[in-house]
Amino acid sequence: MSERQKHSGVSYQVKDDAYFEQRRLKRFAGVWSLWALGVGAVISGDFFGWNFGLASGGFGGLLVATVIIAVMYVCMCFSIAEMSPALPHTGGAYSFGRSAMGPWGGFITGLAENIEYVLTPAVIVVGIGSYMSSIFNDLVGMQVPDPIWWFLFYAVFLGLNIVGVEATFKFTIFITFLALGILAVFWIGAIPHFSMENALNMPPEDGNSVWFPKGLSGVTAALPFAIWFYLAIEQLPLAAEESHDPKRDMPKGLMYGILTLIIASFLTLFLNAGIEPGSAEVGTSSDPLFLAFKTIFGDGVGASLLSLVAVAGLVASFHTIIYAYGRNIYSLSRFGRHYAEAPCNYARHTH
Numbered sequence: 001m002s003e004r005q006k007h008s009g010v011s012y013q014v015k016d017d018a019y020f021e022q023r024r025l026k027r028f029a030g031v032w033s034l035w036a037l038g039v040g041a042v043i044s045g046d047f048f049g050w051n052f053g054l055a056s057g058g059f060g061g062l063l064v065a066t067v068i069i070a071v072m073y074v075c076m077c078f079s080i081a082e083m084s085p086a087l088p089h090t091g092g093a094y095s096f097g098r099s100a101m102g103p104w105g106g107f108i109t110g111l112a113e114n115i116e117y118v119l120t121p122a123v124i125v126v127g128i129g130s131y132m133s134s135i136f137n138d139l140v141g142m143q144v145p146d147p148i149w150w151f152l153f154y155a156v157f158l159g160l161n162i163v164g165v166e167a168t169f170k171f172t173i174f175i176t177f178l179a180l181g182i183l184a185v186f187w188i189g190a191i192p193h194f195s196m197e198n199a200l201n202m203p204p205e206d207g208n209s210v211w212f213p214k215g216l217s218g219v220t221a222a223l224p225f226a227i228w229f230y231l232a233i234e235q236l237p238l239a240a241e242e243s244h245d246p247k248r249d250m251p252k253g254l255m256y257g258i259l260t261l262i263i264a265s266f267l268t269l270f271l272n273a274g275i276e277p278g279s280a281e282v283g284t285s286s287d288p289l290f291l292a293f294k295t296i297f298g299d300g301v302g303a304s305l306l307s308l309v310a311v312a313g314l315v316a317s318f319h320t321i322i323y324a325y326g327r328n329i330y331s332l333s334r335f336g337r338h339y340a341e342a343p344c345n346y347a348r349h350t351h
Helices: 017-022 031-046 052-086 093-140 146-163 165-193 217-229 233-242 246-273 288-297 301-334 342-346
Strands: 004-007 010-013
Touching: 031 165, 031 217, 031 233, 031 246, 031 301, 052 217, 052 233, 052 246, 093 146, 093 233, 093 288, 093 301, 146 165, 146 301, 165 246, 165 288, 165 301, 217 246, 233 246, 233 301, 246 288, 288 301
Parallel strands: none
Antiparallel strands: 004 010
C-alpha cells in the first residue's frame, strides 16, 4: 500500500515520480499559441456582452468602467506572468493558491475557477445561439430554436477538445486570427459612419449629462459588463505545463495578449456605439455586431454572411474556455480533489 500523509486535515497518498510522469501533459505551445489562447478566450467579449454596459451606465459610464477594468487586468497579468513560470503546472490559480495557502486554499481557488470556466461557455453559447438564429432567419427565412444551436456547438467543441492538444491549439490560432480579422473589417468599415452623437444618444435621467445618463452610479453598474472585454485571459497559466518554455513564453504570451485586448476593447466600444443606431439600441441588443454590419453594409445577404463569419469570435472564446475547464478539472483530479478513483484511470489518457 502507498504511504499516507496528513496535512491541514487532508490525507494524501504519497506517489513517486513515475505516477506524475504518466500524467504529465504533452508540450506543444509556443508564444503565439499562448497569445492565441489568451486572446481567443476573451475575444467574444468584443462581439457580445460588453454592450449591456451602455444600457447600465451610458457611453461615458462604460468608458470609465473599461479604463478601470483594463488597469486591473494589466496588473493581474503582470502578477501571473511572474507566478506562472515559477509554478509551471496546469493548475494555474489552483497551483498558486495551493502553494500559498495550503490544500484548502488551493481547493477553494480551484473550485471557484471551475465555476467560472464551466459557466462562462454557457453564457457565450447563448450569444452564439442568438447570432445563429438571427442570421439563419435572414438567410433562409427559418427560425431554429436557440437550444438546438447550443447542443450542436457543445457537441462539436467538446469533441475537438477530446481529440488532443495539437488539434486544440491549431484550431485556436486559426479561429483567433479569423475573429480579429472580422473585427478589423468592422473597425475599418465603421470609421466613415462614426459620430459621437450616436454614442451619446441615450436620454439622460434626472438632469444627468449625456456622457453619464445614469450619473456616476452608472460607472459601477457598467463594471460587470466592461469585464467582458478582458474576462478569461487569466486562464492562460493553465497551459503552462503544455508550453515549450514557460519561463520565456508565458510572460510574452500574457503581455502580447493583454495589449491586443486593450486595443480591441476601445476600438469596439467607440466604433460600435458611435455608429447608427447608437448606444440606446446597441445597449439592449443581443447581437450588437450584427447591427453594426447592417449599418455599414446595409440589410441583405452580405451583412448576414459577414455576421455568420463573425460568430467565429464567440466560437473562439467558447472553444478556449472549454479547454480551460478541462485542464482545471484535470489538475484538481490529478491531486485527488475531484473523485476517488476515476481520475487515476482517466488521467492516464493525456493529450
